[in-house]
Amino acid sequence: MKRDAAIWRYALPMEAGVVLREQRLRYRDGVIVRMRDGEREGWGEIAPLPGFSRESLDEAINAAIRWLTTWCQGGLPANCMLPSAAFGLSCALAEVAETLPLKGNYHSAILCTGDPDELLIRLAQQPYCIGKVKVGLYEPVRDGMMVNYLLEALPTLQLRLDANRSWTLDKARQFARHVDPTLRNRIAFLEEPCHTPEASCQFAKESAIAIAWDESVREAGFQPQAAPGVNALIIKPTLIGSIAEVEHIIAVARQQGLAAVMSSSLESSLGLTQLARLAQWLTPEVVPGLDTLELMTHQLQRPWPGSSQPLKTVDDLECLWHG
Numbered sequence: 318m319k320r321d322a323a324i325w326r327y328a329l330p331m332e333a334g335v336v337l338r339e340q341r342l343r344y345r346d347g348v349i350v351r352m353r354d355g356e357r358e359g360w361g362e363i364a365p366l367p368g369f370s371r372e373s374l375d376e377a378i379n380a381a382i383r384w385l386t387t388w389c390q391g392g393l394p395a396n397c398m399l400p401s402a403a404f405g406l407s408c409a410l411a412e413v414a415e416t417l418p419l420k421g422n423y424h425s426a427i428l429c430t431g432d433p434d435e436l437l438i439r440l441a442q443q444p445y446c447i448g449k450v451k452v453g454l455y456e457p458v459r460d461g462m463m464v465n466y467l468l469e470a471l472p473t474l475q476l477r478l479d480a481n482r483s484w485t486l487d488k489a490r491q492f493a494r495h496v497d498p499t500l501r502n503r504i505a506f507l508e509e510p511c512h513t514p515e516a517s518c519q520f521a522k523e524s525a526i527a528i529a530w531d532e533s534v535r536e537a538g539f540q541p542q543a544a545p546g547v548n549a550l551i552i553k554p555t556l557i558g559s560i561a562e563v564e565h566i567i568a569v570a571r572q573q574g575l576a577a578v579m580s581s582s583l584e585s586s587l588g589l590t591q592l593a594r595l596a597q598w599l600t601p602e603v604v605p606g607l608d609t610l611e612l613m614t615h616q617l618q619r620p621w622p623g624s625s626q627p628l629k630t631v632d633d634l635e636c637l638w639h640g
């Protein structure tokens with residue numbers, strides 16, 4: 318059987334106002350990989366996230382070309398060490414091998430941005446009424462009031478909050494003081510409230526607001542561990558690595574009684590649909606965090622069910638490499 322592979326580069330414009338780690342992200346840059354083995358075909362996306370991934374896109378592309386070159390010659394290369402490349406290549410390989418189930422979970426927690434009244438309408442239409450709110454960008458008082466407002470307006474709403482480590486323990490306490498105590502049990506978790514994991518744990522103990530690890534998952538030596546007030550791990554495969562590595566961390570989280578939340582690293586619709594399939598397969602009991610498609614102006618290669626955004630395909634892109 319003859320094998321071949323190809324890589325296309327993309328740059329999708331982002332909607333105005335997408336800010337990552339204090340920097341405006343104008344384009345989402347990445348590559349799409351196609352692997353073919355005789356009649357079988359698999360696709361994957363490699364898109365390191367600026368400010369979050371340690372590797373650059375060029376490093377990931379070079380690693381992918383080396384890996385694919387060996388694969389095309391009939392070998393099974395060792396797992397790639399760069400997480401974004403390992404993730405995209407393992408998705409393409411799993412599609413070739415038909416080991417990534419097709420069914421996806423396309424119901425996500427809704428990113429709560431924009432006009433609060435329009436947001437409430439959108440939230441109320443969801444089968445699972447779960448929203449995700451970014452906090453820590455403005456004053457803690459304002460964040461607290463926003464959380465109260467949404468939870469009071471929709472009695473079935475559950476919220477996930479994300480502070481991206483922006484608070485001191487004192488600021489986090491100020492936030493908690495402004496959240497109505499009777500509403501706190503509808504905060505599923507607050508991702509990384511404080512600058513350090515120790516301060517975040519202290520906050521969880523004091524405030525009766527559960528926390529989740531996101532940034533910490535990527536730190537050297539991190540092991541999922543049960544602790545008072547810690548509810549969940551955010552699983553961002555583009556930042557973790559191959560499907561096998563993602564499966565491993567989810568299994569350890571489960572053993573520790575922590576929920577594993579499959580989450581986007583702002584992949585295009587191709588990567589997002591694969592994350593929806595991983596979510597359905599590996600974390601069927603948890604609503605994933607994949608509501609990032611509309612941060613981009615276009616979909617790519619594979620449409621997200623029900624989305625009306627225009628679709629670009631590899632025919633619209635420049636082929637970077639063919640082997």
Ligand SMILES: O=C(O)CCC(=O)C1=CC=C[C@@H](O)[C@@H]1C(=O)O
Nearest residue numbers: 426449580581582583606607608
């Ligand atoms: O987790 C979700 O529901 C959506 C993804 C999401 O919020 C994020 C993805 C990537 C970078 C960040 O801006 C943000 C996060 O910090 O978790």
Ligand SMILES: [Mg+2]
Nearest residue numbers: 479481508531
């Ligand atoms: Mg986060």
